[in-house]
Amino acid sequence: MVHPTAKVGSGVQLGENVVIEPNVVVGDRVVIGHNVVIREGTIIGDGCVIFDGSILGKRPFRSAVSAVTEEKQLPPLSLGKNVVVGANCVLYRGSLLEDNVFVGDLVVIREEVRVGAYSVIGKGVSVENKTTIGKYVKIETNAYITAFSTIEDYCFVAPEVTFTNDNFLGRTEERKKYFKGPTLKKGARIGANATILPGIVIGEDALVAAGALVTKDVPARKIVMGVPAKVVRDVPEEQLLERQSFYRPDE
Template sequence: MEGDQHMSTFINSQAKLGNHVTFGYNCIIEEDVEIGDNVSIGHNVIIYKGTKIGEGCQIHDNVVIGKKPMRAARSILKAQSDHPPTVIGNRCTIGTSAIVYVNAQLADEVFVADLATIREKVTIGSQTIIGRGVAIENECSVGAYCKIETNAYITAFSTIEDYVFVAPGVVTSNDNYIGRTEKRFSAFKGCTIRKGGRVGANATLLPGLIVEEDGVIGAGSVATKQVVSGKIVVGNPAKPLRDVEEDQLLINQPKKS
C-alpha cells in the first residue's frame, strides 16, 4: 500500500491489499476484502466483507461496494442472510456516490458513472458503460460492450445481451398488474433486449417485452409487443416503421478488439 495511512481510514487486518493501492480519507475496508495492484480509492469509500476488486481499478469518492439489500415489510422479495461477495474485474471505474450491491459481478473494464446503482445478483460484461444515475435492479444480466445511458431504469429480472444501446431516460417494467392483486406475485417478468438492440430516449418497455437482435425502439415510444429483428418501431403503442438500414446493422459495425 502506498501513501499515508490516515487515522480516519480503517483497514481490517484480514483484508488483502496488492501493491500500490492508495486511499483517501475516511475509508472502511472490511474483513476478507481482496484488492489487486494499482488500485486508487477515493475519500469516504466503504468496501464490505469479502469483496474482490481486480487490478488497476479506480474507485471514486463516496462509493459503497458490497452493500446488502434492505427489505421492506411489504416487499415481495424474501430476505436473504447469506450472499456471495461482490466481484469487480480488472481496470474498472466506479464513479462518485455509486453503489454496487453484494453478489454483483462486474467483468473487466466496466465503467460505472456517478450516482449509479447496481443491485444484487447482477452481472455486467466487459467494457460496458453504465451511465450517471442508472439503476439496474436485482437479478439482471447485462452483456459486454453495452451503453446504458443517464437515468435509464432496468427493472428486475431483465436480460440485456451484448452491444445493446439504451438511451437516457428509458424505463423498463416487470409488473402487468401495477402493484395490485395476488396474481402479480407469480407473473413478474423483466424485459429482454437481444444482441445489438437499441432503445431511444425516454422510451418505455412493458413487462416481458422482447427486442430481437438489431431491433430498434424509437425515442418516446411505448413498446407493448415484441420488436422483430432488424425493425424500427415508433409511437404509442409502438408500431413498425421501417427496416434498420444496412449500414446500421451490428454485423456491419467495426469489431471490438
C-alpha cells in the same frame, strides 16, 4: 480503517476516511478515493478506480412489502480488472462486474446483477436485482433497468429509458408468479424516454424510437415508433451491428 484480515495489493492508493471491512481483497494498483466504504468480502481486481463516497458490497435489506427482494446468503461483490466506479455509487453484494466496466457517478447496481466486459453504465442509472447485462453494452444517463431484465451484448439504451416488470402494478399476490423484465437481444437499441412493458422481447438489431411505448415484441432488424409502438420500416443496412467497426464477433 483497514481491517487486519483484508488483503491489499501493491501500489494501492487510499484516500481519507476509507473503510475496508474483514476479508476484503484489493488487487494491485487500485485507486480508492475519499470516504469509500468496502464491505466484508468484496473482491476488487487489479487496476480498478473507485471514486469518492461510493459503497461497495452493500447488503440488501427487505421492505415489509417488497415483492422481489429475498433474504438469503449472497456471494461477495466482485469487480474484475480495470473497473471504474464513479462518485457516490452503491454496488450491492452478490453482483459481478467483469473487466473494464465503467460505472458513472450516482449509479446503483443491486444484488445478483452481472455486467459484461467493456460495458458502460451511465450517470444516475439504476439497475435492479437479478438482471444480466452483456458485454459492450451502453446504458446512458438516468435509465431505469428493472429487476429480472436481460440485456444482451452490444445493446444501446438511451437516457431516461424505463423498463417495467409488473403487469399488475402491485396488486394481487398472483403478480409474483409473472414478474419479468424486458429482454433486449444482441445489438438492440432503445431511444430516449422509451418505455418497455414487462416481458417484452426486443429482437436482434431492432431499434425502438425515442418516446415509444412498447407493448408487443419487436421483430429483429425492425424500427418501431409511437404509442403504442408499431413497426415502420427495416433498420438500414449500414446501421446493422455486423457493419460496425467496433463489433468483435469472435470475442
